[in-house]
Amino acid sequence: MTETLADFRRRVADFLAHHGCPAGAAPSRSRRPADHVAAARVHQRALADAGLAGITWPVEVGGLGLGPEYRQAFAEESAGFETFSAVFTIGLGMCGPVLLALGTADQRSRYLPPLLRADEVWCQLFSEPGAGSDLAGLTTTAVPDDDGGWRIRGQKVWTTYAHHSDRALLLARTDPGKAKHRGITMFVLDMTAPGVTVRPLRQATGDAEFNEVFLDDVRVGPDDVVGAVDEGWRAATLMLMNERVALADNPIGSPVTLDAVVALANRTGRTTDPVVRKAVADAYVAQQQAELFARRIAGEVRVGRDPGALASIGKLAAGRLATQVSALALEVAGPDAVAWDPADPDGGLWAYGELYAPSLSIAGGTEQIQRTVLGERVLGLPREPQADRDVPFRELRRG
Amino acid sequence: MTPYTDEHDQLRASVRGLVRTDRSRARENTGHDVTLWRRMCDELGVAGLAIPEVQGGAGFGVVELAVVAEEVGRANLPSPFLTTAVAGLALAAAGEDVGAIARGERLATVSFSPDGRHVPDGDVADVLVLVDVTGASVEVVELGGVPRTALTTMDLTRGQAHLDLRGAPRREIDVPAHRVAALAATLLACEQIGGAERVLETSTAYASQRVQFGRPVGSFQAVKHLLADMLVDLELARSAQQHAVALAADTGTSAPVLDAASRTARAACSRAFTRISSDGIRVHGGIGYTWEHDAHLYFRRARASAVLFTPGDDADRLAAYAGLAS
Numbered sequence: 001m002t003e004t005l006a007d008f009r010r011r012v013a014d015f016l017a018h019h020g021c022p023a024g025a026a027p028s029r030s031r032r033p034a035d036h037v038a039a040a041r042v043h044q045r046a047l048a049d050a051g052l053a054g055i056t057w058p059v060e061v062g063g064l065g066l067g068p069e070y071r072q073a074f075a076e077e078s079a080g081f082e083t084f085s086a087v088f089t090i091g092l093g094m095c096g097p098v099l100l101a102l103g104t105a106d107q108r109s110r111y112l113p114p115l116l117r118a119d120e121v122w123c124q125l126f127s128e129p130g131a132g133s134d135l136a137g138l139t140t141t142a143v144p145d146d147d148g149g150w151r152i153r154g155q156k157v158w159t160t161y162a163h164h165s166d167r168a169l170l171l172a173r174t175d176p177g178k179a180k181h182r183g184i185t186m187f188v189l190d191m192t193a194p195g196v197t198v199r200p201l202r203q204a205t206g207d208a209e210f211n212e213v214f215l216d217d218v219r220v221g222p223d224d225v226v227g228a229v230d231e232g233w234r235a236a237t238l239m240l241m242n243e244r245v246a247l248a249d250n251p252i253g254s255p256v257t258l259d260a261v262v263a264l265a266n267r268t269g270r271t272t273d274p275v276v277r278k279a280v281a282d283a284y285v286a287q288q289q290a291e292l293f294a295r296r297i298a299g300e301v302r303v304g305r306d307p308g309a310l311a312s313i314g315k316l317a318a319g320r321l322a323t324q325v326s327a328l329a330l331e332v333a334g335p336d337a338v339a340w341d342p343a344d345p346d347g348g349l350w351a352y353g354e355l356y357a358p359s360l361s362i363a364g365g366t367e368q369i370q371r372t373v374l375g376e377r378v379l380g381l382p383r384e385p386q387a388d389r390d391v392p393f394r395e396l397r398r399g
Numbered sequence: 400m401t402p403y404t405d406e407h408d409q410l411r412a413s414v415r416g417l418v419r420t421d422r423s424r425a426r427e428n429t430g431h432d433v434t435l436w437r438r439m440c441d442e443l444g445v446a447g448l449a450i451p452e453v454q455g456g457a458g459f460g461v462v463e464l465a466v467v468a469e470e471v472g473r474a475n476l477p478s479p480f481l482t483t484a485v486a487g488l489a490l491a492a493a494g495e496d497v498g499a500i501a502r503g504e505r506l507a508t509v510s511f512s513p514d515g516r517h518v519p520d521g522d523v524a525d526v527l528v529l530v531d532v533t534g535a536s537v538e539v540v541e542l543g544g545v546p547r548t549a550l551t552t553m554d555l556t557r558g559q560a561h562l563d564l565r566g567a568p569r570r571e572i573d574v575p576a577h578r579v580a581a582l583a584a585t586l587l588a589c590e591q592i593g594g595a596e597r598v599l600e601t602s603t604a605y606a607s608q609r610v611q612f613g614r615p616v617g618s619f620q621a622v623k624h625l626l627a628d629m630l631v632d633l634e635l636a637r638s639a640q641q642h643a644v645a646l647a648a649d650t651g652t653s654a655p656v657l658d659a660a661s662r663t664a665r666a667a668c669s670r671a672f673t674r675i676s677s678d679g680i681r682v683h684g685g686i687g688y689t690w691e692h693d694a695h696l697y698f699r700r701a702r703a704s705a706v707l708f709t710p711g712d713d714a715d716r717l718a719a720y721a722g723l724a725s
C-alpha cells in the first residue's frame with residue numbers, strides 16, 4: 001500500500017523536527033567547506049535511514065518509488081531547513097537521473113544505493129579549458145585498451161566539489177573521425193583511480209569549490225560506459241536538462257536572501273526611505289515570480305510532463321534575482337557592506353553575496369546559452385548557421 | 400500550478416473565435432463595438448459569467464473571468480468586459496439587482512479614485528462601484544445624471560472619463576473592498592498576460608520570416624535573445640498571474656494573502672507587458688512603428704494599464720509584505 005501524501009508529510013515533518021538543520025545553522029559552506037560537506041553526508045544518510053531518500057527513485061535501488069507530488073511535498077515541508085543542495089544537486093539531481101535512464105541494471109544497483117546514502121558523492125566532469133559553452137568541442141580522449149576498457153587522457157576544469165567526490169560522470173571523445181556531437185561517450189569515473197589529479201581552484205569569492213582535474217592515462221572498464229559508445233551527447237543533453245530542472249527547482253542560491261536584506265533594513269532603521277521601499281518591493285515581486293515559476297515547473301514534472309527547455313527560464317530567473325537582491329543588500333548596508341570589522345561574524349556576508357551572484361549566470365550554461373536555448377527550442381526561432389555541425393571533429397578549426 | 404482545465408480551453412476557444420472579428424476598431428478610436436459586445440453577452444454570457452444563476456448570471460467563477468480577460472487582452476479588444484465584470488460581481492455579492500448587468504445591457508464600472516477622476520470606461524458606464532481600500536468601504540453611484548468629460552486617452556482601447564460626482568446619489572454596499580480590489584488587479588493582470596503573449600507570438604513569427612543579410616532576423620542572436628528575454632518576462636509574470644487567479648477564485652483566501660498575490664501579479668504583469676510590447680515594436684523595425692501596425696496599440700494599452708486601478712501605495716504595501724517595517 002502506498003503511503004498517503006498526508007502521512008508522508010507528517011513523516012517528513014517529524015524527521016525534520018528531529019534531524020533537520022535550520023537554514024543557516026549548518027557549518028558555513030564558505031568558511032568551513034569540509035565540515036559543510038561532512039554535515040551534508042550525515043544529513044543525507046539520516047534521510048536514507050529514515051526512508052526518505054530517493055523519493056521518486058525505484059525501490060530496487062533504494063528509492064521510495066513514489067510520484068513527483070511526494071517530492072514536491074518534501075520540498076514544501078523543507079522550507080526553512082538546510083537542504084545541502086550545493087553538495088547534492090550534481091549527484092542526486094543530475095548523475096542519478098542519468099544513471100536511472102541510461103545505466104545498465106548492474107550500474108544502477110552498484111552506484112545508486114551508495115549515492116542515495118551519500119556514501120559516495122558525485123561530480124560532473126564535462127567542462128574543459130577549451131570546451132565550455134561549446135561542450136561538444138571537448139578534447140579529452142578515451143582510447144580503447146587491450147582488455148575491452150579505455151584509457152582516458154585530458155583535462156577538465158571548473159569541476160564543482162571534485163575534491164570531495166568519490167565518482168564522476170565524464171565525457172570523453174571516443175571517435176574524432178565523427179562529427180563533434182557524434183563521437184563522444186559518457187563514462188563513470190572513480191575519482192580515486194590512478195592518474196586522476198584534482199587541484200582546487202580559488203573562485204572570485206575566495207572559496208575553492210571548483211577544481212581542475214587532470215586525467216593521465218586513467219583506466220576505465222568496459223562496464224563504465226553509460227549508454228552507448230559514441231552516443232554520449234544524448235546522455236550529456238539529458239544531464240544538462242536535469243541540471244536546469246534541478247536548478248530551477250532548488251536553486252543553489254546565494255546566501256544573501258531577500259529576507260536577510262529586509263532584516264538588515266529593519267535592524268538599521270532604513271525602512272522609511274522611499275528608495276529602499278521601492279527597491280524592496282521590486283525585489284519581492286521578482287522573488288515571488290521566481291518561486292511561483294519554480295513551483296509551476298515542479299507541477300509540470302509532477303504530472304509527468306517534460307518541462308524541457310522552459311527550465312532555462314528558472315535558471316535565468318535565479319541569476320537575475322541573486323543579482324538584484326545582492327545589489328539591494330549593498331544599497332541597504334552602505335559602506336559596511338564593503339569594509340567590516342574582522343571580529344564581526346556576519347561582516348563579509350553582503351560582499352560575499354555580491355561576488356557570488358555572477359556565478360549563477362555562468363554555471364550550468366551561461367545566460368547567453370540559456371537565451372539561445374529558449375529562442376530556438378521554445379520559441380522555435382531559426383538556428384544560427386553552424387559551421388561545425390557535420391564536419392569530422394579532427395578537421396575542425398579550434399582554439 | 401495552472402488553474403485552468405480542459406473546459407477552460409473550450410471557453411477560451413469560443414471567446415477567441417468571436418473576438419477575432421474585431422481588428423481595426425481601436426485605431427479608429429471609436430469605442431467598443433456594441434454589436435460584438437452583444438454577441439459576447441448573448442452567445443457566451445461574458446457579462447454575467449461569474450454572477451450566480453439566481454441573480455441572472457451563469458454561475459461560474461473567477462477562473463472563467465480570467466480566461467475571458469486573457470482573450471480580451473490578447474485581441475487588444477476595446478471592450479467594457481473587465482470593468483463591468485469586476486463591478487457586476489461586487490454588486491451581485493452585495494445582493495444588488497444585477498440582472499441587466501449580467502445580460503450586458505447595463506454597464507457597470509469600478510474605480511478607486513474618490514474624486515471621480517480617470518474612471519475607466521467612465522464614458523459609457525451606467526453605474527459606478529467606487530472602492531475605498533483604505534477606508535474599507537464600497538459605494539455604488541448611479542451615473543445617469545452625472546456630468547462627465549470623456550478623456551483623450553493614450554490607450555485607444557479603453558475609454559476614461561472624469562466624473563463630477565458632487566451631488567450624485569451614493570449608497571454604501573456590503574462587500575469587502577479588498578476583494579473587489581484584488582479581483583480588479585487580478586483580471587487586469589490576465590488582460591496584460593494575454594496581450595503580452597500575443598505580442599511575443601507575432602514578434603516571433605515576424606522574426607522568423609523577415610530576411611536581412613540573407614538570414615531570417617530571428618537567427619541573429621541580438622534579436623533571438625531579445626525575444627528570449629520577452630519569453631522569460633512573460634512566463635515569470637504568468638506564474639504570478641495564475642497564482643493570483645487561483646487565490647482569487649478561492650473564497651477561503653485570507654485578505655492579506657489575496658492582497659499580496661494580486662498586487663504582486665499586477666506589478667509583475669504591468670512590468671512584463673510594458674517591456675514586451677515595447678520590445679515588440681523594436682523586433683518589427685520600421686513597420687512596427689507605423690500607425691497601421693498593431694504593435695503600438697499593445698504598447699499603448701500596456702502603458703495605460705500599468706497605472707490603472709493603482710491606489711498609489713503598491714510599492715509601500717509590497718515592501719511590507721516582504722517584511723519591511725513601516
Ligand SMILES: Cc1cc2nc3c(=O)[nH]c(=O)nc-3n(C[C@H](O)[C@H](O)[C@H](O)COP(=O)(O)OP(=O)(O)OC[C@H]3O[C@@H](n4cnc5c(N)ncnc54)[C@H](O)[C@@H]3O)c2cc1C
Nearest residue numbers: 124125126127132133158159160359362363364365366368
Ligand atoms: C561556479 C561554477 C561551477 C561550475 N561547475 C561545473 C561543474 O561542476 N562541472 C562542469 O563540467 N562545469 C562546471 N562549470 C563550468 C560551466 O558550465 C562553464 O563555465 C560554462 O558552461 C561556460 O563555459 P566557459 O567558462 O568555457 O565560457 P565560454 O564558453 O568561453 O564563454 C565566454 C563568454 O562567451 C559567451 N558565449 C560562448 N559561446 C556563445 C554563443 N554560442 N553565443 C553567445 N555567447 C556565447 C558566453 O556566454 C560567455 O559570456 C562551472 C562554472 C562555474 C562558474
